[in-house]
C-alpha cells in the first residue's frame with residue numbers, strides 16, 4: 001500500500017507521459033532545478049471519471065482519531081470514482097512524519113508541515129513530483145484564475161527555477177491560497193460612551209450594532225458598534241486628551257487616559273495603526289518608501305513619515321494622553337510579557353482606545369484568549385455597561401490625509417512546509433487531474449448542497465446556527481458530540497479559498513461582512529512603494545543585496561538606535577537639524593550604496609498590490 005521511496009540523490013525523473021530532466025544545484029546541495037522540457041499535455045478522452053483511482057491522503061489535523069468511511073469520504077468517493085486511503089498520522093506529529101519519511105513513504109496528497117523536508121527537498125530526494133502549470137490551466141481553472149488575479153508574484157510561489165534561476169512552468173507542490181491578504185489584524189476600538197461624554201458622539205445613522213445571541217455574551221448585544229466614520233487627526237488628538245483630562249467615566253477622579261503606547265523600538269502589528277497615521281508601517285522592515293524630499297526609495301528609518309510619527313508619539317506620551325505599560329517593553333523579552341500586560345491594562349476599564357485583535361471581538365469561545373480581549377474583557381471584568389465603537393483606521397494630519405495599517409499577508413499565495421500540498425512521485429497526471437477536479441468543484445460550487453454537506457456536515461448533527469442559516473454564526477459540534485459513524489475527516493477540500501470562510505462566530509460574521517462591503521482592506525491599508533523579498537527582487541539581486549547589507553547594517557543600526565532613543569527621551573536639539581544630520585550620517589555609513597545600487601534600481605520594480613476586491 002505504501003509507496004517505496006526511490007533513493008536517488010541527483011535524479012532523473014520520468015513523470016507519466018512527459019520527459020523532464022531535473023538537476024540538483026550540486027555545490028550547495030540546494031534546490032533542484034529544471035534543465036529541459038518538453039512535456040506532453042494530458043488529454044482525457046470520453047468520460048473523465050471512467051478510470052478508478054485509489055488515492056492515499058494525509059491532510060487532516062488529527063486524523064489519528066479518524067474512522068474510515070466518514071460521510072464526507074463516502075460522498076466524494078461515490079461522485080468521483082475514487083477510494084481515499086487516509087493515513088492516520090496527525091500532521092502535527094513530527095515524530096510520526098519523520099518516521100514515515102525515513103521509511104521512504106509519502107502519501108499521494110500530503111499536507112505534512114512537520115515532516116523533516118520541505119517541498120524542494122522532497123522532490124530532490126525522490127518523494128514527490130512536480131506540478132506543471134498546464135495541469136492548473138486544464139483541471140484546476142479556479143486556481144489558475146487566482147494565479148492570474150494575483151500576478152506576478154503568484155507564479156513564483158513554489159516555482160522551480162531553471163539552472164539560470166529563471167521561473168519555469170513547474171512547481172514543487174501546490175501552494176496554499178489564504179484569504180487574509182485582504183484583511184488586517186488590529187482594528188481601532190474606542191469607548192463610545194466616553195466619546196459621547198466628552199462631546200465627540202457619532203451620529204446614529206453612522207453606527208451599526210453587532211448583535212449577539214449566545215448564552216455568554218448575548219446580554220451585551222448592541223454594545224459594540226461598527227462605523228465607517230473616521231475622526232480627523234486633530235480631533236483624535238483632542239479625544240486622547242479628553243479621555244485623560246475630562247473625566248470620561250464620570251467618577252470625579254483623574255484616573256483615565258487615552259491609550260497605551262510603546263517605545264518605538266517595539267515594531268509590531270499592534271503599533272501599525274499609530275504609525276499608519278504617517279504612512280509608515282512599524283511591523284515590516286521589508287517595506288520601502290518613496291521619500292518625497294529626495295526622490296529616493298528608502299527604509300522606514302530614513303523616511304520622513306517615521307520622523308513625523310516619532311514627533312507625534314513623544315508629544316502624546318509627554319502629555320500623558322498615551323502611556324507606556326508599567327514595565328514597558330524590553331526588546332529581548334518574550335511576547336507574553338507585553339501581551340499579557342497590555343491586555344491586563346486594557347481590562348482595567350481606565351483606557352479609552354484599543355488596537356483590538358479583530359478575530360476576538362465578542363467571541364464567546366476560546367475563553368483563555370477571548371475573555372482577555374476588549375470589548376468583552378471589560379464587560380466581563382470591569383464595566384458591563386461599557387459601549388464601544390470600532391472604526392477603520394486612525395487619520396493622519398493634513399487635508400489629503402494618510403492612514404492605514406498592514407494587510408496581514410502581502411500575497412494570496414504561500415509556500416513553505418506549512419503552506420504547501422505535496423504530490424507523491426508515483427501520482428500520474430491522470431490521478432492528479434482527478435484530485436484537481438475535486439478541488440476545482442469545491443471552490444467553484446461551494447454553495448451547493450453537495451459541497452456544503454461535504455465541508456460542514458448536516459445541521460443538527462455537525463453544527464447549529466445562531467440565526468438565519470448561512471447568514472449567521474455557525475456553532476460546530478466537537479468530535480465527541482458527533483456519533484462515531486457520522487464523524488467527518490474534514491480535510492479533503494484543500495486550502496485555496498481567497499474568501500473568508502462563511503463559517504464564522506456570530507460577531508465576526510457581521511463584522512467581517514461590513515468590513516468587506518465597506519472595502520476597509522482596499523481603503524485603509526498601506527502598501528510599500530517597493531517590497532524587499534526574493535519574489536520582487538529575484539534571486540540574484542537579493543543575494544547581492546544581502547551581501548552588501550550585511551557589511552553596513554550594523555553601523556546603520558547604531559545610528560538608527562541612537563536617533564530613536566534620543567527622540568524618545570526628548571533629548572534631540574533642533575528636530576529639523578538633527579534629522580538632516582541623522583540622514584546624512586546614514587547615507588555616509590552605507591545607506592547611500594543600498595539606495596543607489598538596489599532600492600532605486602529600476603530592475604527592482606515597484607510593488608504590485610494583488611487584486612483584493
Ligand SMILES: [Ca+2]
Nearest residue numbers: 069083084085
Ligand atoms: Ca476510502
Ligand SMILES: [Ca+2]
Nearest residue numbers: 247251253255
Ligand atoms: Ca475618572
